[in-house]
Amino acid sequence: MERWRRVISTYRTAPDEALPVVLSQSGTHGPVISALNQTARDRGISAGDRVVDAQAIHPDLHVEPADLRGDELLMDRLVHWSRRWCPWTALDGAAGLVLDVTGSVHLFGGAEALLRDICQRFAMQGLSARVAMTPTRGAGRALSRFGPAVSQCGPDDVSAALAPLPVSALGLSPDTARLLHRLGLKTIGDLAQVPRVSMMRRFANLAAADNPLILLDQALGRVAEPLNAPPDPQHFMARARLAEPVMDPTPYMAALSEDLCRALAQAEQGARQLRLTIYRIDGESVSVSRATARASRDPAHLVRLFDDQLSNVDPGFGFDLITLEATRAEPLARVQSELDGKRNADADLAGLLDRLTARLGKERVSWPVSEQTHKPERVAGRVAALEHPPGEVVSLPRERPVRLLHPAEEVQVIYAVPEGPPSQFRWRRVLYKTARFAGPERIAPEWWRDRPGTRLRDYYKVEVAHGGRFWLYREGLDGDQRGGPPRWFLHGLFA
Amino acid sequence: MPEDSLENARKGLSLYLPEAKPQAKAVPVQTIALTDLLPARPFDPAATGFALASLPQGREGPVLWVQDRASRQENGQVYMPSLKAFGITRPVLQIMVNHPRDVLWAMEEGAACSALSAVIGEVYGAPKVLSFTATKRLALRSEASGVPVFMIRAGDPGGLSAARARWRVGSLPSTANPDNRQAPGAARWDAELFRARGRAPGRWVATYERDASNSLRFLPRADDGTLAQGDQHLSHRAG
Numbered sequence: 230m231e232r233w234r235r236v237i238s239t240y241r242t243a244p245d246e247a248l249p250v251v252l253s254q255s256g257t258h259g260p261v262i263s264a265l266n267q268t269a270r271d272r273g274i275s276a277g278d279r280v281v282d283a284q285a286i287h288p289d290l291h292v293e294p295a296d297l298r299g300d301e302l303l304m305d306r307l308v309h310w311s312r313r314w315c316p317w318t319a320l321d322g323a324a325g326l327v328l329d330v331t332g333s334v335h336l337f338g339g340a341e342a343l344l345r346d347i348c349q350r351f352a353m354q355g356l357s358a359r360v361a362m363t364p365t366r367g368a369g370r371a372l373s374r375f376g377p378a379v380s381q382c383g384p385d386d387v388s389a390a391l392a393p394l395p396v397s398a399l400g401l402s403p404d405t406a407r408l409l410h411r412l413g414l415k416t417i418g419d420l421a422q423v424p425r426v427s428m429m430r431r432f433a434n435l436a437a438a439d440n441p442l443i444l445l446d447q448a449l450g451r452v453a454e455p456l457n458a459p460p461d462p463q464h465f466m467a468r469a470r471l472a473e474p475v476m477d478p479t480p481y482m483a484a485l486s487e488d489l490c491r492a493l494a495q496a497e498q499g500a501r502q503l504r505l506t507i508y509r510i511d512g513e514s515v516s517v518s519r520a521t522a523r524a525s526r527d528p529a530h531l532v533r534l535f536d537d538q539l540s541n542v543d544p545g546f547g548f549d550l551i552t553l554e555a556t557r558a559e560p561l562a563r564v565q566s567e568l569d570g571k572r573n574a575d576a577d578l579a580g581l582l583d584r585l586t587a588r589l590g591k592e593r594v595s596w597p598v599s600e601q602t603h604k605p606e607r608v609a610g611r612v613a614a615l616e617h618p619p620g621e622v623v624s625l626p627r628e629r630p631v632r633l634l635h636p637a638e639e640v641q642v643i644y645a646v647p648e649g650p651p652s653q654f655r656w657r658r659v660l661y662k663t664a665r666f667a668g669p670e671r672i673a674p675e676w677w678r679d680r681p682g683t684r685l686r687d688y689y690k691v692e693v694a695h696g697g698r699f700w701l702y703r704e705g706l707d708g709d710q711r712g713g714p715p716r717w718f719l720h721g722l723f724a
Numbered sequence: 725m726p727e728d729s730l731e732n733a734r735k736g737l738s739l740y741l742p743e744a745k746p747q748a749k750a751v752p753v754q755t756i757a758l759t760d761l762l763p764a765r766p767f768d769p770a771a772t773g774f775a776l777a778s779l780p781q782g783r784e785g786p787v788l789w790v791q792d793r794a795s796r797q798e799n800g801q802v803y804m805p806s807l808k809a810f811g812i813t814r815p816v817l818q819i820m821v822n823h824p825r826d827v828l829w830a831m832e833e834g835a836a837c838s839a840l841s842a843v844i845g846e847v848y849g850a851p852k853v854l855s856f857t858a859t860k861r862l863a864l865r866s867e868a869s870g871v872p873v874f875m876i877r878a879g880d881p882g883g884l885s886a887a888r889a890r891w892r893v894g895s896l897p898s899t900a901n902p903d904n905r906q907a908p909g910a911a912r913w914d915a916e917l918f919r920a921r922g923r924a925p926g927r928w929v930a931t932y933e934r935d936a937s938n939s940l941r942f943l944p945r946a947d948d949g950t951l952a953q954g955d956q957h958l959s960h961r962a963g
Contacts, residue, residue, distance in 0.1 A: 574785060574839035581837045585819060585830055595818050597804035609804045619815030625805050632769045632800035667907035692908035696895035722800060724773020724911050
């Protein structure tokens, strides 16, 4: 909810805090509420309700679509960001982080100062955090979600701190929590007083992640619950520190690239994006970025991507540090080169795409794709070759010109005939006489895309006296009440 | 007929041309290395069709097509949905640049990459960068890698070039349409080979066969510009 508010306020005015705002996601029986603000919560709406029900009760409800994928990405980022406090952090549930701060509390001046620092740092990002520092992971999960906003307990008072919390604080599934409620076990304290043997017998067939006894033992520290922290993303960088300022980075590129490729080869990774940064002695730095069509750790190829750009870099009074880093890397297994000495055609093509894109720009190097449309000029689409595989080439049922003029050029009609194309017309100041023609092929405007008032087109393939073959069209019909008399355009040239 | 050229013809890498004089022997023209295509008239797309029709069959890999801005504006963009009519089902890597210098650079990169099946480049007019040296570099690279390179030089009066074959191609009135007498039929081109390595120049009427062979067909041409009598000197591009 808070992330949505921050994102939305960057490009439009966020709705008033006094209004109930909910984020909706699609559920089995229509949209359901996935997040809501405080006003909505005060009105009695809760997450998981259906949007239509809530709207019926509260007509002023403001509904926005939820961005679940964005939330996940943010949480993944936060896992790594929170390693500023300790080396072991992991995701806990959909919106929780667990940090193993054993041994790093004194670095922040004690437990209270650490908790305060965490709250402040999250607040600086526009997020509110509920924190709890406990000896076990399960207790932290329960206290942070159901206890006070900032709480702390030592190893001796864990059971006392957990006792007043509801049983669902242990992380039980709704079914198990409801079952415990029916049994009269409303709080963790109630649960702890039940004899273990009867608990074990009653819940023997439940999985460990949903078993109240195991979860309780984990929360109270009787069973270990280790933290499985995801590894830090690897960062590949090669540096060249120079003793004296130099003006031309080219001689150092080969060594830098080899260093980087050695590091990549050790990790069995290949670079997809590269950044070369040049640090000038006056404190300025210049970066040049390059991308590759497929993961590569070929030093010569990576150097060639930067070939033409290095002469454009302004060296100022010289520079003394060059770094080459792989900003994005992908797994690339070691492959044996082919025994017959032939080169791998796919690798050759990927290398060609990289070089062409690096020099000419991403939008100039493209594969054709065909769009689902009738308009001839819209059928032939293009996608950047570096990012997409080549699309399937479709053939249209009718003959199409080999070259298309875009936009179509108007021709001047000299002799019009009632049916068919003009018998004489002038295009680019040359007079042509129609010898033969085929057509018409009528292409109607696409009402779902075109502006209202767009006129239909009748296409003719026209052959003129000397042999040129043109694709002419008449825009509109006489008396279609969409503008004046129809005009003629030349749209393409047949081979 | 030399052995190696027969072999090339089987791979679809050379064009078989009948002699302009019907008595002489047919001599192949290699399409490996640089081939220049000059349109006979302004805005005439016959050279494009001729290049598409003479692309070698049976080669894997995409076709690289490079256009500069002037040829896009003057002659129009290549319209990809039409290429299947020329039997081209390979993807076409399309490059649109502004300056002829970049066209030549991209063509050189492509000519050195043996993963491509052909390179087609278009340069409008006769810019200074399109010098004899530039074409020679292209021709040598193409010969080294075995990738055929076609250069469409629209608006060029016929400057120097190191191309192994130079054609001037113009449109001719199409054949009779079997279904409709009023409609144009299959395209025919007036193909003049005005410079070639290892053979005499000549002038033919070229057509494209839309059958299983997907081949370019050359018919001898009478001096008055009409077709010579008889089709006995048909020649196929072996596929």
